[in-house]
Amino acid sequence: MVDLVAKSPGAGLLPVTVGTLTLAEVDLGHLTSVAPYIGQEEAASTALKSAHGMAFPAPNRATGKEGARAIWFGRGMALLAGPAPDAALATPAxxxxxxxxxxxxxxxxxxxxxxxxxxxxxxxxxxxxxxGHTVRSLIMHMNGSITRIGADCFLILVFRSMVGTLVHDLKQAMEGVAARS
Known part of the structure; x- marks a missing residue:
């Protein structure tokens, strides 16, 4: 019998440090899309706030903090990062x-x-x-999500299958920035 071993998407690729910049993998915990049903946006926001301490994010915003965030992920959708979703969220979303x-x-x-x-x-x-600002955008030629979580810190999400390309592209960009110094 073959023993399968779970690996993170960036296993063997990260962290990468170039000059003053560091690209590192983070484990955000559970990732759950929350899509309120038609007419249930307020109820979903109330349930999210009651269960997890954060409101449903406005477009291009994130709510919460490290360990429990709700990231705007497109029209009428947020990504709950951190805790497993409370069962109360399943009624309005x-x-x-x-x-x-x-x-x-x-x-x-x-x-x-x-x-x-x-x-x-x-x-x-x-x-x-x-x-707290977030955007769904192209990152070179990949779709992704970028959220500013600190003065000089960004949280970046891409499809798991694209992490090698993300690391490659960001490392080249980091080298270009370091070469200017």
């Missing part, structure tokens, strides 16, 4: 486990905005994209 579908990394350090500017067609500078 459709819940789908996404835990194995996404690779989750952080890009931290002085120059993180500059590295992402090489790959993302969105202005992620702090003056426009503050802590």
């Amino acid at each position: 459709a819940l789908t486990d996404q835990s194995d579908a996404w690779a989750c990394v952080t890009l931290t350090g002085d120059g993180a905005e500059d590295a992402l500017a090489r790959l993302v067609p969105v202005d992620l500078r702090a003056v426009h994209f503050k802590r």
Whole structure:
């Protein structure tokens, strides 16, 4: 009998440090899409706040904090990251486990905005994209989610199957930023 071993998406690829920047894999815990049924948006937000201490996020925003976040993930959808969803959420919203579908990394350090500017067609500078702001966008040629979680820290999610490409592209961008210093 073959023993199968579970691996994280970035096993053997991360962490990567170049200059002042570090790209590291993070385990966000459970990842659950929360899609309120028609007319149940307020009830879903109330249930999310009651069960997990955060409201349903507005478009392009994230609520909560490390360990329990709700990230806007598209029209009428949020990604609950951290806790397993409370059963009360299943009444006003459709819940789908996404835990194995996404690779989750952080890009931290002085120059993180500059590295992402090489790959993302969105202005992620702090003056426009503050802590708690999130965007679904292309990252080079991949679809992904980017959330600012600190002054020089971004949470990036891409499909699990694309993590090798993400690491490659971000490492090149990080090297380009380091070469300017």
